[in-house]
Amino acid sequence: MLTNPAPMNLLLDSEAVNRGLRRVAGEIVERHRGTRNLFLVAVRRGGIPVATRLLDWLNELEGPVPMGTLDITFYRDDAATALPNPRLGPSDIPGSVEGSHVIIVDDVLYTGRTIRAAIDAVMDYGRPQRIELAVLVDRGGRELPIQADYVVRHVDIPQDQRVDVVSRGNELSVVTQPFGSPSIPPEAP
Amino acid sequence: MLTNPAPMNLLLDSEAVNRGLRRVAGEIVERHRGTRNLFLVAVRRGGIPVATRLLDWLNELEGPVPMGTLDITFYRDDAATALPNPRLGPSDIPGSVEGSHVIIVDDVLYTGRTIRAAIDAVMDYGRPQRIELAVLVDRGGRELPIQADYVVRHVDIPQDQRVDVVSRGNELSVVTQPFGSPSIPPEAP
Numbered sequence: 256m257l258t259n260p261a262p263m264n265l266l267l268d269s270e271a272v273n274r275g276l277r278r279v280a281g282e283i284v285e286r287h288r289g290t291r292n293l294f295l296v297a298v299r300r301g302g303i304p305v306a307t308r309l310l311d312w313l314n315e316l317e318g319p320v321p322m323g324t325l326d327i328t329f330y331r332d333d334a335a336t337a338l339p340n341p342r343l344g345p346s347d348i349p350g351s352v353e354g355s356h357v358i359i360v361d362d363v364l365y366t367g368r369t370i371r372a373a374i375d376a377v378m379d380y381g382r383p384q385r386i387e388l389a390v391l392v393d394r395g396g397r398e399l400p401i402q403a404d405y406v407v408r409h410v411d412i413p414q415d416q417r418v419d420v421v422s423r424g425n426e427l428s429v430v431t432q433p434f435g436s437p438s439i440p441p442e443a444p
Numbered sequence: 445m446l447t448n449p450a451p452m453n454l455l456l457d458s459e460a461v462n463r464g465l466r467r468v469a470g471e472i473v474e475r476h477r478g479t480r481n482l483f484l485v486a487v488r489r490g491g492i493p494v495a496t497r498l499l500d501w502l503n504e505l506e507g508p509v510p511m512g513t514l515d516i517t518f519y520r521d522d523a524a525t526a527l528p529n530p531r532l533g534p535s536d537i538p539g540s541v542e543g544s545h546v547i548i549v550d551d552v553l554y555t556g557r558t559i560r561a562a563i564d565a566v567m568d569y570g571r572p573q574r575i576e577l578a579v580l581v582d583r584g585g586r587e588l589p590i591q592a593d594y595v596v597r598h599v600d601i602p603q604d605q606r607v608d609v610v611s612r613g614n615e616l617s618v619v620t621q622p623f624g625s626p627s628i629p630p631e632a633p
Contacts, residue, residue: 340571359589371563374588382529388589399563400548400577402591 262432266418267408269426272391273308275407279389280312282405283358292355294321295389296348298373301362304422305391309360321349325359327372341372352381358405362420362429364390367401392429394418451621455607456597458615461497461580464596468578469501471594472547481544483510484578485537487562490551493611494580498549510538514548516561530561541570547594551609551618553579556590581618583607 267275287293295313297306306322313320326344359373374386389405394412408429412418416431456464476482484502486495495511502509515533548562563575578594583601597618601607605620 370589374560375564385587386589398574400559400575400591400593402589404589 263436264431265428266392266410266431267429269423269428272407272427272429275391276305276308277312279405279407280309280316283309283313283389284317287356288317290356292350293358294323294349294355295358295360296323296325296373296377298359298361298369299324299326299344301420302360304420304427305362305389306360308425308427309389323348325373325376327369327376329368341368343372343376346376348377348380352377352383355381355383356385356387357383358387358389360389362391363418364388364393364401364403364406365396365418367397367399370401371399391420391427392418452625453620454617455581455599455620456618458612458617461596461616461618464580465494465497466501468594468596469498469505472498472502472578473506476545477506479545481539482547483512483538483544484547484549485512485514485562485566487548487550487558488513488515488533490609491549493609493616494551494578495549497614497616498578512537514562514565516558516565518557530557532561532565535565537566537569541566541572544570544572545574545576546572547576547578549578551580552607553577553582553590553592553595554585554607556586556588559590560588580609580616581607 295306295310297303303324310320310322323346325346328342328344329340357377359370359377361369361373364370370388377383377386387404388402390403391407393403393406393409395410396412396414412431415434417434417436419430419432421428421430484495484499486492492513499509499511512535514535517531517533518529546566548559548566550558550562553559559577566572566575576593577591579592580596582592582595582598584599585601585603601620604623606623606625608619608621610617610619
C-alpha cells in the first residue's frame with residue numbers, strides 16, 4: 256500500500272540562512288568590538304556547521320575568532336521518569352574562559368536544557384565575563400528560562416514536528432517535518 | 445558643605461506593582477491551569493515580598509499554591525578576578541520537584557547569575573518538568589542568556605544605578621538611585 260510521503264517544509268533556504276548569519280555576525284561585531292577575548296563554542300553536532308558559517312562572516316568583518324566545541328548528550332538514568340539528564344562528552348575550549356566573552360552556537364533552541372548544560376560546561380572551565388547564545392532557529396517550547404541573544408528565525412513549531420538543518424557543502428538550509436520521518440541523509444563524504 | 449541628595453526616582457508605585465502582579469498571576473494561571481504540581485520558589489531576600497504578593501493574587505484566582513525559598517549569595521574566591529561565585533544558603537523546597545512546574549520569583553533580573561544559580565539549585569532537588577522565571581523588574585544588563593517568562597516592568601537602567609524594592613506593610617514599590625546611596629531602611633518591626 257502506498258502512503259503519502261511525510262510532508263517536509265522548507266523553513267529557511269540557503270540564501271536566508273546566509274543572509275541571517277551575516278546579520279548575526281554584524282550584531283556580534285557591534286556588541287563585542289574591542290573585546291580581546293571573544294570566542295565561539297559550538298554545540299556538537301548541530302552547532303558546528305552553523306558556527307563555521309558564522310565564523311566565515313566574522314572573519315570577513317572582524318578578523319579571526321577562535322572556535323571551540325562542546326559535546327552534550329542526554330541520558331535517562333531512571334526508567335520511572337521521562338526527563339533525561341545531560342551528559343558532557345569530549346569538549347575543546349580554545350584558550351582561557353576567564354574574563355572572556357563566549358558565544359554558544361547551536362542550530363535549534365527548543366527546551367533550553369542543552370543550553371543550560373552548555374552554560375554549566377563553559378563555566379566549569381573558568382569564569383567568563385559574559386556568555387551569549389546564537390541559534391539558527393528558536394522554535395519555542397522552552398522548559399527553562401533561557402533565551403538566545405542572536406536568532407536567525409523565530410518560529411513556533413508544533414511538538415510533533417522536528418526541525419532539521421541540512422548541510423550541503425558550505426550551504427545550510429532548514430526544514431521541518433513530522434517526528435518519525437527519516438533523518439536527512441548526512442552529506443556524502 | 446551641603447550636597448544635593450542623591451536623586452531617587454520612583455519606577456513603580458504600589459498601585460503599578462499590584463496591577464502588574466495581578467496580571468502576572470493571571471498569565472501564570474492561564475499557562476498552568478490543571479497542573480497539579482505547581483509551586484513558587486522565591487529567591488531570598490528580595491524575591492520573598494514579591495512572591496508573597498503574587499501568591500495573594502494566585503490564591504484569589506486559583507487556590508493555594510505552595511512557596512519555597514532559595515538563599516543565594518555570591519562570594520569571591522580569588523582576589524585576581526572580579527567575578528563572584530554563587531554560594532547556596534539554606535533552602536526550603538515545598539514538596540517534590542520531580543515532574544513539577546516551578547516558578548522562580550525574584551525582585552530584579554540583572555546579570556542572570558543569581559537565576560542561573562537558582563535553576564541549578566532547584567535541579568539539585570530533582571528534575572522539574574518546567575522552570576519559569578517571574579520578576580518585578582527586568583533592568584537589562586544580562587551576562588548570561590537568561591530570560592524572564594513574566595515581567596512587571598522592562599526598563600534599561602544604567603550600570604551606575606541601583607534598583608530597590610521598598611516594602612511597606614503589604615505594599616511594594618520600586619525606586620532607582622545611584623549606587624552608593626544609602627539603602628532604603630528596612631520596614632520598622
